[in-house]
Amino acid sequence: MSLDPPTYLASLQSNIRQRPIPWDGAVRTGTLTEEQLAQIRAVDKVKKDARKHTVEADLDGYCTLFVGGPGKKSVLELAAKRQDVVQYILVLLSDLLDNIPALAKALFKNGDPYRHFLPLLAHSANPDDHIPLLTSTVLVSLMAASKDESTATIDKALPVIFSYLSTLTKNSDAGLQDIGVQEYSSLLYGRATRQQFWEQRSETVTPLIQILRAAAGISDDSSASLWSDTTNTGRTGFEGSLGGGVGLQLLYHVLLVMWQLSFEASDVGDDLNDEYDIVSLYTKLLRLSPKEKTTRLLVSTLYNLLSANQNTLLPIAVLARLPALLQNLAGRQFPDPDLNEDLGNLRDLLDEYTRTKTTFDEYVGEVNSGHLRWSPPHRNTVFWAENARKILDFENGEILRKLAQIMARPWDNDKAVLAIACNDIGALVREVPEKRWQLEKLGLKTRIMELMGEADENVRWESLRALGGWLQYSFDTK
Template sequence: MVIQNKDAVAEVPLALVSNPYLDELTAGLRARPIPWEGYQRATLITQTELNYIKAVEKKTGEDLSRVVDNEGPVYADLFVSLLQKLVRVDTIQSILILIDDLLLDHEERATYFLDLAKKDPSLPYAPLLKCLRSEDDFVPLKASKILTTILCASPKPSTEAAEELFRWTTAQLQSNNPAVVDLAVQVLESVLRQRAVRPIYWNSPHAMDALVKILKTEAPTPQMQYQVIYCFWILTFDTEIAQELNRRYDVIPPLVEIAKSAIKEKVIRVIISTLRNLVEKAPEANLAAMAAVKLLTFTENLSTRKWSDGEILEDVNYLKAELEENFQTLTTFEVYQAELLSGRLIWSPPHQSDLFWTKNWRELKKENYALLRILARLLSTASDPVVLSVAANDIGQYVKRDPSSKKFLQELGVKQRIMELMSHPDQDVRYNSVNASWSLIGGSGRV
């Protein structure tokens, strides 16, 4: 899976949906009889359509291939037509099973469905997208799998279909059913292979938030970690996304933390490949954040390990070389800013350096005190004693050099929060809060 150059993304293996939960639902519904003859008697379907259905009903694998290989376009037209004109849920379920059986292990048959657009531009997507909106438990899941196969096979994926599918996956990522979440992520893994749909997903409301949330707050399994990060990896072949991904979602720190504790080699592999993309596509946007989490040290450690996949070492060494070369050009403030933006403050050298603060304190005033506001927010929201200690220290360092900011900080609630932290259970938090209070109330000494 390791990528050697920007064009090699085309070599990503096709990973279509394979979900035991959906398979179990399918098996439970497959044997149920559908009154096709009754539909024919009610003139809802023709005798010819009935004959075609009976020829494939209950058939799978080679038995199905012998029937449909010569008449694939006919069956695609038939099944989509049935979705359009029949409404009973159990019938829709059965039609979707028939379509999925036709496509299973034969993704090339998706062309039969794509060719329907020649007679009706809304096909094949409109009836399947309608299924996504069904309140039935099974219908949207099966439709999403079929849509995935068709979108992946399309030389020019439908924007409208991708948009609606991504709205659906975003909702499913928030499901309480892990199997449904797994299916939604698999859909994304597959569909995002299509270059044209990546910006659509990136700009889909709340889509990235839902995906990132799984990684940061849901305590995912190693397999789910891999699948979500695989989506990040594919997305970061897009330069605009590589430029914005960490700035918007702060993914570099959790990616590195996951890699440090990962047992599964494939999890480390996909993380290193993602980080490589971020360096290749958008170094200026990502190198400082990588410096802030000590990524160079970690890659040095990784380069000494033995890997079953030799390409991992190649990626690690590439990443290490790029970091060694580029870290030299980073200013101390760029690294400080990246650390601050990550929210993971540690006692790195700038925090207690008078030279650093004398040189850089004005940077915290820029863009309407953007960085100072982040410090204030961390004081209010962080629970880690180290983060609280460092944030209190930095507030004190800043105010000593800009006494005129005291009123502004008081309006942000910083003074009140510092007073509260002076009785914090952690000794370092108390110490740094007391020192910050001296700056805020006009004193000049340190405890």
């Protein structure tokens, strides 16, 4: 998918192209050779067709110009001390790679084309030094044009460039963020690159999720913020810029990268939700989506994730009230046929799930998600009367083990989870007191007693209520 270059990058490259370079003087000082200068002049400031013809007629020569050859140094090696020349060569090479795919493939014929470029990513930490940024553009163009998945690319170069691009996406400058995100998009052209992107997710994915959370108006890391309005299925749009100052173009490009990653949903979908609450985040963003193009990416990504991980993610989508939101969206007329198709497929998927699942299934799905919310079953005495014993016996106590895992965490940003878990344990004790030993064996009674000292008032209250059930039935059996 071709995207317009970010404005900042396009402006920088344009300025460098227009800078006068004293080429003849550079030759006299050994910054480059006469032969190299002739090659540069043959393709510099000429029409694209003429440039393409010249390079394709001498691919080996132009490969030697940029990456060197037997007994010959590249122009970047010779000009290493001339920042103006290095910048000019990087912009020229980027232009050639964008217009002449054969050059990208030819650069791989004689070994590793990256050895001269990767060190330039660490050329300087000075923000006024544009060489690292221009180098990243060359590397991205080289990889994207060649679609190379060799060891040199995937195992050596790609991790380094992903790390560099992550510094751009974490920058406070929206222009640099957008460059990093668009270059990510260009690199996610195959399964191997997407897998490497996911392996480096603390660098690559996490900053993008932070941008999406800001766009959704979430200013902290609390999962509770994502679930605070799941009962509100109305749709509101943003005015001007999005929440957190995220512009529409940056939002679109981030969503595009996440959509590309979702093609690996069968491998990454569960972890993506466990670590980033992606289903609830995307449901919230879909509710707020200001444009059809962002809605299209949100719906398509959700469909990829849910269809590939139906057992684990469909229950979470129901808890996030996604079915009701899709029902509202179905009343709108979208001109985009792909959006309408994905929207219909997603609705069918959720309709089939909700038709065949009971409240008990929803509760199991919520516990398995690893994150509890005040969904209807928790306070429903009829639900506990009908299902407490079933919960204790389900898959040899699997639900209890999941509850124990949830309660073992501190939940510093979402203490409501602990309060809900205490509520559920108390309900199980009240309904099936003779099975208290199952809870005690997993350390749940001990954990309940620990939580009585929590600073959060709701956690203290729910833990006290749960322990009260234990004490009541302990006295009753004496």
